[in-house]
Amino acid sequence: MTAVPGGDYNPDMQRRALGRTGLELSLLGFGGFHLVEVTRGEASWLLNTYLDRGGNYIETAAQYGDGISERKIGEAVSHRRSEFVLATKTGKRTRAEALASLERSLANLRTDHVDLFFMHEPQTVAEARAILAPGGAMEAFAEAKRAGKARFVAVSGHGRPAGILHSVQNHPYDVLMTGFNYLDRFNYPQLEGELLPLCQAKGVGVLGMKALGDGYLHRDPATAIRYTLSLPIASLVIGINSREYLEQDLRIVERFRPLAGKEKERLYRTAPELGDYVCRLCGKCRNGAGLDPQEVFLLEGLFDRQMDSQRVVQPAAYALQERLKHWFDQTAWAREEYGRLAARVDPQRDYTALNRLCPYGINIDRKLKVAHAKLTAGEYLA
Numbered sequence: 196m197t198a199v200p201g202g203d204y205n206p207d208m209q210r211r212a213l214g215r216t217g218l219e220l221s222l223l224g225f226g227g228f229h230l231v232e233v234t235r236g237e238a239s240w241l242l243n244t245y246l247d248r249g250g251n252y253i254e255t256a257a258q259y260g261d262g263i264s265e266r267k268i269g270e271a272v273s274h275r276r277s278e279f280v281l282a283t284k285t286g287k288r289t290r291a292e293a294l295a296s297l298e299r300s301l302a303n304l305r306t307d308h309v310d311l312f313f314m315h316e317p318q319t320v321a322e323a324r325a326i327l328a329p330g331g332a333m334e335a336f337a338e339a340k341r342a343g344k345a346r347f348v349a350v351s352g353h354g355r356p357a358g359i360l361h362s363v364q365n366h367p368y369d370v371l372m373t374g375f376n377y378l379d380r381f382n383y384p385q386l387e388g389e390l391l392p393l394c395q396a397k398g399v400g401v402l403g404m405k406a407l408g409d410g411y412l413h414r415d416p417a418t419a420i421r422y423t424l425s426l427p428i429a430s431l432v433i434g435i436n437s438r439e440y441l442e443q444d445l446r447i448v449e450r451f452r453p454l455a456g457k458e459k460e461r462l463y464r465t466a467p468e469l470g471d472y473v474c475r476l477c478g479k480c481r482n483g484a485g486l487d488p489q490e491v492f493l494l495e496g497l498f499d500r501q502m503d504s505q506r507v508v509q510p511a512a513y514a515l516q517e518r519l520k521h522w523f524d525q526t527a528w529a530r531e532e533y534g535r536l537a538a539r540v541d542p543q544r545d546y547t548a549l550n551r552l553c554p555y556g557i558n559i560d561r562k563l564k565v566a567h568a569k570l571t572a573g574e575y576l577a
Contacts, residue, residue, distance in 0.1 A: 312347070317359065504565065
């Protein structure tokens with residue numbers, strides 16, 4: 196770490212290549228969602244301090260506060276436009292609507308172009324196809340690129356990556372952004388196991404977000420950030436709405452060193468948010484007796500990110516869990532897919548013999564019955 200006058204931070208924050216775009220991004224990206232929560236003056240201080248400390252990626256979306264985030268960014272840093280890579284998103288699916296969305300964003304941001312234009316949150320394959328269909332939003336990007344209003348096209352999404360995986364498989368997107376953290380690794384294993392390798396093979400730049408699991412992993416932000424930055428991503432985008440959080444995030448990133456393999460294994464074993472409830476997908480309980488517990492637990496992860504263990508927890512923890520467990524709105528998928536399983540949980544059966552197979556101390560018998568309750572009309576453990 197290079198010392199500079201007035202502090203011990205490095206103003207030249209480490210940068211990584213963003214796929215085949217030719218862009219190089221700072222490890223810490225500034226996410227604009229939470230700017231809707233602060234005054235214009237505070238937004239200006241946060242954004243300018245971020246740039247002063249070596250950050251160079253600012254991201255927002257048309258729908259963040261119905262343009263409020265974009266306008267605050269435009270007011271605060273449009274005079275420094277050459278110093279950073281700028282991204283915005285649209286949730287529109289047709290050419291005309293996406294073009295109108297981009298024009299409004301450019302006016303809000305006080306710029307003549309964005310570097311990345313995101314097709315935001317195609318959750319399903321059908322949505323991904325709509326973007327690429329004749330008259331779809333991808334035609335808007337092609338037109339904007341010809342006019343010099345958008346340089347690269349990107350796709351972003353949350354939770355199970357059905358829509359964004361189809362997007363990358365079927366179109367030469369330049370950039371992808373999704374959530375990576377050590378909780379959702381075990382809820383949506385396709386993210387690290389399939390989507391990330393696919394992007395690497397295709398030269399698609401990858402941006403990470405949700406390193407703290409939407410705040411669920413708040414107990415150890417340094418480890419959570421290190422975990423995500425240890426993946427092959429170009430930058431980690433974090434929403435920032437206070438000077439305290441900005442300073443914390445900058446210092447973590449300025450001191451970044453990758454998690455070693457043994458550190459990751461220790462994290463998987465000891466992280467309190469995983470505890471003795473979240474399935475680590477080790478496969479040791481898959482005993483070939485008809486029912487596949489891991490298959491059930493993956494659907495539980497889709498349902499509520501395995502956040503609700505149906506145990507009594509402290510009020511603050513309960514409030515956070517209830518706020519976040521259905522954050523990605525994929526519960527209907529989980530229940531539909533559970534209903535199609537060839538072998539489902541029998542709430543009257545004794546599965547305790549599986550408990551001794553779990554190296555993480557999970558009560559498999561109870562967890563199976565909790566998952567079954569969630570994934571059926573019962574919802575709560577009887």
